[in-house]
Amino acid sequence: MSIVSRSSQPFEGQKPGTSGLRKKVSVFLQPNYLENFVQALFDTLPDAQGKTLVVGGDGRFHNRDAIQTILRMAAAHGYRRVLVGHGGILSTPAASCVIRKHRAEGGIILSASHNPGGPDGDFGIKYNIESGGPAPEKITDAVFTRSQAITRYRTSDAAPIDIDRLGMQRLEQTDIEVIDPVADYAALMRECFDFDAIRRLFASGFRIRCDTMHAVGGPYAKAILEGELGAPPGSVVNAVPLEDFGGLHPDPNPANADDLMRHMAGPDAPDLGAATDGDADRNMIVGRGFAIAPSDSLALLAAHARLVPRYRAGLAGIARSMPTSTAADRVADALGVACYETPTGWKFFGNLLDAGKATLCGEESYGTGSDHVREKDGLWAILFWLNILAATGASVESLMREHWARFGRNYYSRHDYEGVDSTAADRLMAALRARLPTLSGQVFDGRRIVLADDFAYTDPVDGSRAERQGVRLVFDDGARIVFRLSGTGTEGATLRVYLEQYEADPQRHDIATQTALAPLAGIAGQLAQIASQLRRDRPTVVT
Ligand code: VG1
Ligand code: CO
Numbered sequence: 290m291s292i293v294s295r296s297s298q299p300f301e302g303q304k305p306g307t308s309g310l311r312k313k314v315s316v317f318l319q320p321n322y323l324e325n326f327v328q329a330l331f332d333t334l335p336d337a338q339g340k341t342l343v344v345g346g347d348g349r350f351h352n353r354d355a356i357q358t359i360l361r362m363a364a365a366h367g368y369r370r371v372l373v374g375h376g377g378i379l380s381t382p383a384a385s386c387v388i389r390k391h392r393a394e395g396g397i398i399l400s401a402s403h404n405p406g407g408p409d410g411d412f413g414i415k416y417n418i419e420s421g422g423p424a425p426e427k428i429t430d431a432v433f434t435r436s437q438a439i440t441r442y443r444t445s446d447a448a449p450i451d452i453d454r455l456g457m458q459r460l461e462q463t464d465i466e467v468i469d470p471v472a473d474y475a476a477l478m479r480e481c482f483d484f485d486a487i488r489r490l491f492a493s494g495f496r497i498r499c500d501t502m503h504a505v506g507g508p509y510a511k512a513i514l515e516g517e518l519g520a521p522p523g524s525v526v527n528a529v530p531l532e533d534f535g536g537l538h539p540d541p542n543p544a545n546a547d548d549l550m551r552h553m554a555g556p557d558a559p560d561l562g563a564a565t566d567g568d569a570d571r572n573m574i575v576g577r578g579f580a581i582a583p584s585d586s587l588a589l590l591a592a593h594a595r596l597v598p599r600y601r602a603g604l605a606g607i608a609r610s611m612p613t614s615t616a617a618d619r620v621a622d623a624l625g626v627a628c629y630e631t632p633t634g635w636k637f638f639g640n641l642l643d644a645g646k647a648t649l650c651g652e653e654s655y656g657t658g659s660d661h662v663r664e665k666d667g668l669w670a671i672l673f674w675l676n677i678l679a680a681t682g683a684s685v686e687s688l689m690r691e692h693w694a695r696f697g698r699n700y701y702s703r704h705d706y707e708g709v710d711s712t713a714a715d716r717l718m719a720a721l722r723a724r725l726p727t728l729s730g731q732v733f734d735g736r737r738i739v740l741a742d743d744f745a746y747t748d749p750v751d752g753s754r755a756e757r758q759g760v761r762l763v764f765d766d767g768a769r770i771v772f773r774l775s776g777t778g779t780e781g782a783t784l785r786v787y788l789e790q791y792e793a794d795p796q797r798h799d800i801a802t803q804t805a806l807a808p809l810a811g812i813a814g815q816l817a818q819i820a821s822q823l824r825r826d827r828p829t830v831v832t
Pocket of ligand 2: 567568571
């Protein structure tokens with residue numbers, strides 16, 4: 290075997306979005322496409338000599354081949370050691386955990402997360418830095434720039450590594466260590482939560498249905514919930530990772546996880562329903578006939594954090610993405626800690642967590658996490674809920690209702706217009722931006738706009754700036770409408786419209802979410818001219 294240099298040519302558009310580079314599988318299957326991107330990454334990073342790299346993915350179609358490509362290139366670039374998940378499997382939070390625990394230089398995660406998989410689906414790649422968190426824009430921008438100038442890549446012509454055999458193998462001068470993908474992560478979960486209390490909860494007859502949607506969460510949930518905590522066998526369903534996720538869309542929301550919703554609505558519903566996404570960093574929590582909004586979940590976890598061993602001493606602060614509801618802000622206020630508002634995407638939480646400014650973070654898109662790793666973490670959130678349920682003896686619904694009674698309810702919904710024409714979507718956003726200077730003070734449907742801006746963020750730790758992160762309208766009663774375009778889609782554009790309205794009165798906490806938000810949705814449609822601009826009379830997904 291030997292190290293070889295092969296010629297290549299730049300591909301257009303290798304620009305990472307909200308979370309890594311995501312494209313159709315057919316795009317990634319073009320000869321040299323992945324190689325170019327990895328070369329651009331290695332060219333951007335400091336010298337690899339003597340360093341450790343972590344590699345793993347969510348098991349979707351092309352995962353195994355892509356891992357072999359990366360192992361050969363990592364060896365050709367002189368990494369001393371590469372840790373790769375058995376079978377090529379590492380959930381996103383587990384990869385973050387392994388990077389931190391083994392003091393790796395960074396890690397490559399192969400995942401398009403919540404996007405559909407299979408030969409006709411999506412593939413993705415992202416790089417996480419030594420903190421275990423997604424690379425900041427400074428790095429992803431540099432990788433993109435470099436990708437535009439690639440003329441060669443360096444690899445090895447060695448035979449494939451057997452990634453189904455645990456233990457050490459050698460590729461050129463590099464030690465390739467195939468590791469158990471669950472062990473380090475499970476050990477960390479044991480440190481975070483009161484496993485004894487959760488064990489007693491299950492022993493008392495408490496039932497969970499955890500739907501891992503034939504994605505990478507399956508092995509983790511099986512090992513921890515059923516294996517360690519004593520949830521009855523069969524509590525974790527759709528637990529075997531499949532290359533096409535069994536045709537499911539591994540995006541845990543009430544629309545895609547409809548099977549779970551049906552089970553939770555039935556007369557014999559379990560006590561807790563939960564689902565995770567393609568790379569197991571997202572979570573959905575459902576009580577009996579009662580879905581929890583992700584923004585509410587963040588707020589509730591924050592309010593009860595002291596019941597959990599890892600957070601016994603309290604929270605340093607809370608961080609949420611800008612479109613996420615302000616429910617968490619009310620808890621931060623009550624706790625007397627800071628609440629940070631960041632752009633969409635987990636990479637913006639990294640500095641706050643590293644600096645000890647925030648302990649819990651969350652996004653409205655079914656993402657919650659903490660400083661235990663530097664990614665959102667689906668199973669961690671499920672265990673957090675289990676820990677609270679065990680400590681209080683309450684039900685999911687009663688916990689949420691008590692929370693609303695104390696803090697008020699932030700009615701919240703996201704309306705997605707998927708796969709719309711990109712030019713039309715850009716035009717809609719440009720028109721909104723152009724109107725911003727005149728919107729403040731205007732009254733719509735009896736509500737006055739008190740703030741209209743295009744969200745920009747200055748990182749309080751390193752001063753880096755992120756601009757044009759979404760059009761935000763705040764009304765005099767605290768209601769908000771946010772418009773932004775998705776940065777993870779692979780077909781056309783997706784407009785996301787986020788709606789939020791606060792209600793303090795417990796007598797008014799039982800309104801159907803879409804009914805409560807209908808007036809705001811009307812204002813949003815009118816302001817952005819959604820129907821005429823996008824030629825859509827309703828959103829494709831409402832969560
Ligand atoms: C979406 C979500 C965002 C999340 C991102 C990655 O991004 O809105 O909150 O961080 O996906 O999640 P966008 O740009 O499409 O709105 V994951 O689980 O797909 O890595
Ligand atoms: Co994900």
